[in-house]
Amino acid sequence: MELVWLEDFIALAEHGSFVRAAEARHITQPAFSRRIRSLEQWMGVSLFVRTPQGTTLTEAGAHIHTRAFEATSRLYRLRAEAQEVAGKAAKTLQFAATHSLSFTFFPRWIRQVESGAPIEAIQLHSDSMLGCEQLLVHGEVPFLLCHRHPDVPSPLAKEHFDSQQVGNDTLIALMGSSVEGNNATSQLPYLAYTEASGLGRIVAHRLYGNSEVLALKPQFSSHLAAVLMSMALEGKGVAWLPKSLAEQELSDGRLVRALDEQWDIAVQIHLVRPIAPLSVAAESFWMRVSDQRPSG
Known part of the structure; x- marks a missing residue:
């Protein structure tokens, strides 16, 4: 059993297509398909119904979907805790932000959030929306800054992620x-x-x-x-x-x-985070943003 198999499973469940999921995982489709088959062999059951129109979860796949996400989140959280104990990256806040927000909004917003209490260290990962979502899903960053519209559904499921509006x-x-x-x-x-x-x-x-x-x-x-x-x-x-x-x-x-x-x-500008517990520094930052969030 490998962690990447669970991450591939989550990606395929989200995208419903081997082609799109493989692109999101930055691997070739044949390699992606082999890893999905390896997971199904390890589980001993089929996890996806494959059709020319795409893929859907089987009853067994749907049953383990939430648990697979929770399992990967716990493992990444365990890694973060180990790094904190070792004194590595304990106070470095990691953000993924879309390019358009990285250029102008992020610098102004982070200064406003700091408001006299500077954050010790910040690392910003700038990418496309798809790239940023993958960083968040895979536990590589605790926060995603992005544009949202209330009528356009997000692929980040509400049962796994929380968000708060931080701008317009x-x-x-x-x-x-x-x-x-x-x-x-x-x-x-x-x-x-x-x-x-x-x-x-x-x-x-x-x-x-x-x-x-x-x-x-x-x-x-x-x-x-x-x-x-x-x-x-x-x-x-x-x-x-x-x-x-x-x-x-x-x-x-x-x-x-x-x-x-x-x-x-x-459109709205949202800060998104996993519902799973974050590091002490990240949880503290989330609360600070909550206290400053704009009305409306």
Whole structure:
């Protein structure tokens, strides 16, 4: 029995696809499939129903799903406790944050949370939403900072993770000022987020059934909001960008609205953590954030 088998099991249960789960685990699909088969052989039962449309948990798989997550969480917690006892990383707070929040929001927010009581050490891991979720699920960080929308479900199950809102943001359809008035918005290319992007999930939800707004056939896509902003600044198309990221460019007039305010997407910024107990330093930080969380 290997820990990675349980992590693979959790990933496949979440993604419902060998292809997507293998990508999330950063291994080839054949290697991923072999590890799933090894787990099923060790268990002595089939854990997944395999169909051309994807995979679903068998009754046995559903039975062990929660326990598998709890088991991996306990093992990572045990490792963290051992490191604390040894004096390693005891007071270092680890965060995963999406790229767009790492650039602007995180530095301001962490200074506000510190508020005269500096945190001894911080390590920030910046990645796509998918990458950040995997860091949190695998116990490599205790906290995830990300955008969320109440109508877009998170793959992080509520029975395993808790979150609290720590800020607000707005996604605005923006384009470079150089193309303002020169092109009809519907003729401009749509600069899209990839599937690995949390912002992409939110924008796709908002635009579903509204294909008349733009010629929604992306000519360029990226999981990085900063890359899409650079493309928009170069006059390459329209992108829904976080106001927190594009604030300076809007103020300077280098980016302008491509669509009116009815197409703005109000989003929340959340700090997410596992429900399982964290280190003393991490639990203390969570309580500090709770005391400072904004209303509404």
